[in-house]
Amino acid sequence: MSRILIVDDEKPVLRVLRRLLEEEGYRCSVASSVHQAKNLLAKNNFELLLTDIIMPDESGIDLLRHPARNYPDVGLIVVSIVGDESVMQDALDVGLYGYIVKPFEPNQVRVCVENAFRRRKLEIDNRRYRSNLEKQVEERTAALQANLAKLTETEAKLRKTNQEIESIISAISSVLIGLNSDDKIIHWNKVAEETFGLEEDSVMGKVLSDCDISWEWEEIKKAIHKCRETRETLRLDDVAYQRMDGKKGLLGISLNPIFTDNNGNPGILFLAADITERRILEEQLAQAQKLEAIGQLAAGIAHEINTPTQYVGDNLRFLGDAFSDILELMKKYEELLQRVKKDNSVSEKINEIEELADELDFQTLIEEIPKAIEEGLEGISRVTEIVRATKEFSHPNMKEKVPIDINHALENTITVARNEWKYVAEIETDFDTDLPLVPCIPGEINQAIINLIVNAVHSISDIVGEGSGGKGKITIRTSKVGQWCEIVIRDTGCGIPEELRDRIFEPFFTTKEVGRGTGQGLAIVHRVIVEKHGGRIHFESEVGKGTSFFIKIPLEVN
Ligand SMILES: Nc1ncnc2c1ncn2[C@@H]1O[C@H](COP(=O)(O)OP(=O)(O)OP(=O)(O)O)[C@@H](O)[C@H]1O
Ligand SMILES: [Mg+2]
Incomplete structure (x- = not known):
């Protein structure tokens, strides 16, 4: 039930108002002084205060200001005679709900009180709504601020991660080139700058084929295409390119697909290293192994050559001896010829020759000499064969197929x-x-x-x-x-x-x-x-x- 405090120093007015309002169903308390009214206000929850302005102890205006300051939910109505204008203004300034002029009509009081209650309810709702709104704004602001703090923290973390990634990437000692799905360059590291002599700023956003690099582009182009198609890492070895010192160099390149989304054309991460020196070392190692193998074989080859050489030598020595023997015999034949020409006493010479031929085993010489020559030739051809095979075997400088x-x-x-x-x-x-x-x-x-x-x-x-x-x-x-x-x-x-x-x-x-x-x-x-x-x-x-x-x-x- 709504509670009303009625304040007036005139008891009959109090009584009339009380009866009138209680008949309307309100619960009423009355006070006949400002002091008493303040006490009642402190102890009770009133919803409406009806007060006279002219009071014996304090001014009714003070009373009006008191609840306006301390109990903002109490609605205020003045019941008074018409006072001077400044009093009216003061009364209006505290936010009156109504002003009932004495002497009043009961209906006037009913209407005014009823309106006051409606307005009070509206104002209280409004205040509650406003404070709700303020609370919400406050809460949202706090939430926003928390989010903002989190965002700042995340951003800092991201920046740190970014820096870490950057420093890891810059520590890579290979050429690192990033291409997006349109083949445009999105990354170009220091090593790439040094290897190709092209500054990062001059190539970023360009298509790789438009960069002025002297290398086997057709082969690389094919590889990029294949890497995109198969979506797998691909290796290219020994790609020739022109080094900064003007010499020809070799690159080992690995192409790796980069997937930014699942369906689109993948980008390509290029990792390349100059493998010229490594290739030279490998070549040298292979050559060393070959030399070692040949070294190992050399003893065997020498041995192989030794045997035929041995019998070629033996046969030549034999032929030499045989020839000097034959020469001796030939001399005797010559002498015999001269004798025959001069006189007929040849029988003595014939005997001499026959003796010598026997002594030298001329018949055997005649049989052995062709064999020795044949063996010597065979030996020589074996030596020749071994020498030729050895020469053909090693092919020291042939690098092409x-x-x-x-x-x-x-x-x-x-x-x-x-x-x-x-x-x-x-x-x-x-x-x-x-x-x-x-x-x-x-x-x-x-x-x-x-x-x-x-x-x-x-x-x-x-x-x-x-x-x-x-x-x-x-x-x-x-x-x-x-x-x-x-x-x-x-x-x-x-x-x-x-x-x-x-x-x-x-x-x-x-x-x-x-x-x-x-x-x-x-x-x-x-x-x-x-x-x-x-x-x-x-x-x-x-x-x-x-x-x-x-x-x-x-x-x-x-
Ligand atoms: N024909 C073979 N029969 C049996 N084992 C073999 C045969 N070929 C190679 N192997 C085995 O493989 C190993 C490696 O052979 P590989 O030729 O690489 O080296 P290696 O013969 O030991 O030394 P290197 O060839 O450098 O002088 C040999 O040690 C041997 O155990
Ligand atoms: Mg072996």
Whole structure:
């Protein structure tokens, strides 16, 4: 129930108002002085205050100001006679809801009180609404500020991460180029600047093909295309380019797709390094290995040459002696001729000649001399053959592929390595005589074959050496298989144990004692056949029975 405080110093007015309002259903309290009214206001929750202005103790205006200041929810109505204008103004200034002029009509009071309640409710709602609104604004502002703080923190973290990524990227010692999906350059590091002599600012946003770089662009273009298509990392080796010192250099490039979204064209991350020096070192290493192999063979070759040289020498010495003997005999014949011309006493001379011919074993000389000449010539042709094969075997400076007769090359290699195998194995060849010429770098292929033959010999000698007696067998077969030339080298050696099969092509993997092997042989074979010739290599092996190495070299250079 709504509570009203009525204040008036005239008791009859109080009574009339109280009755009137209580009849309307309001609960009323009354006070006849300002002092009493203030006390009641302090102890009760009133909703409406009806007061006279002219009071005996304090002014009604003061009373009006008191709730306006302390109890803002109390509505104010003045019930008074019309006062002077300044009093009216003061009364209005505190925010009156109504002014009932004495003497009043009851209806006037009812209407005024009723309106006051409505206005009070509106104002309270309004105030509540406003304070709600303010609270909301405050809360939102606080939330916003918290978000802002978080954002600032995140931004700082992001900046830090960015800086870290930047410093990691700038620590990469390779050329690093980023291309977006339109092939435009979005990253160009310091090494790229130094390698190609192009400043970052001058290339950013440009298409890579528009940059002034002297390199094998067609090959790179193809690789970019393929990398986009397959969405896989791709490696390009030995891409020629012009170095800043004007010399020709080689780049090893890896192209990696960058996915910014799932479906679009991927960007490309280019990582490139100058591998010129590495290639030179590899070349030198290969050359050193070859020299070592030839060094190893040299003793054998010397030995091979020694035998024919020995009997060529023996035969020449014999021919020399024989010739001086014959010369002596010829002198006697000459004397005989002169005697015959002068007189007829020749019988004495004939006897002398016959004796000498007997003494010199002329008949044997006549038979032996042609044989000695023949043997000497055969020896010389063997020396010539070995020298020729050795020369052809090494091909020291040939770096390019040329079409070669593989069968002939294998024959040479077998000849050169004869001393390596002849005590341990027989070599049987089964060559396809219709084999077309095969594009090869001859020196390198020969070296690969010799490495395989030496391995076969070693594996046979491991068995033969164990006292089984006799020799092993190495079979070398060639044939044309599709668009490949296949060379099979089979040995009847010890075989390769299962657990080593994955490792034999590793550089420096060896099961041999120091001095017999360094573990480079098959690594070089692999490099020569697979990397340099685009070929294939595999093997089949059975422990205790032997091993076959299968090599395939493409017949067409691609
Ligand atoms: N034909 C073979 N039969 C049995 N084992 C083999 C044969 N070929 C290679 N191997 C094994 O593979 C290993 C590696 O061979 P690889 O030719 O690379 O090195 P290596 O012969 O030990 O030394 P290098 O060839 O450098 O003098 C050998 O040590 C050997 O154990
Ligand atoms: Mg070897």
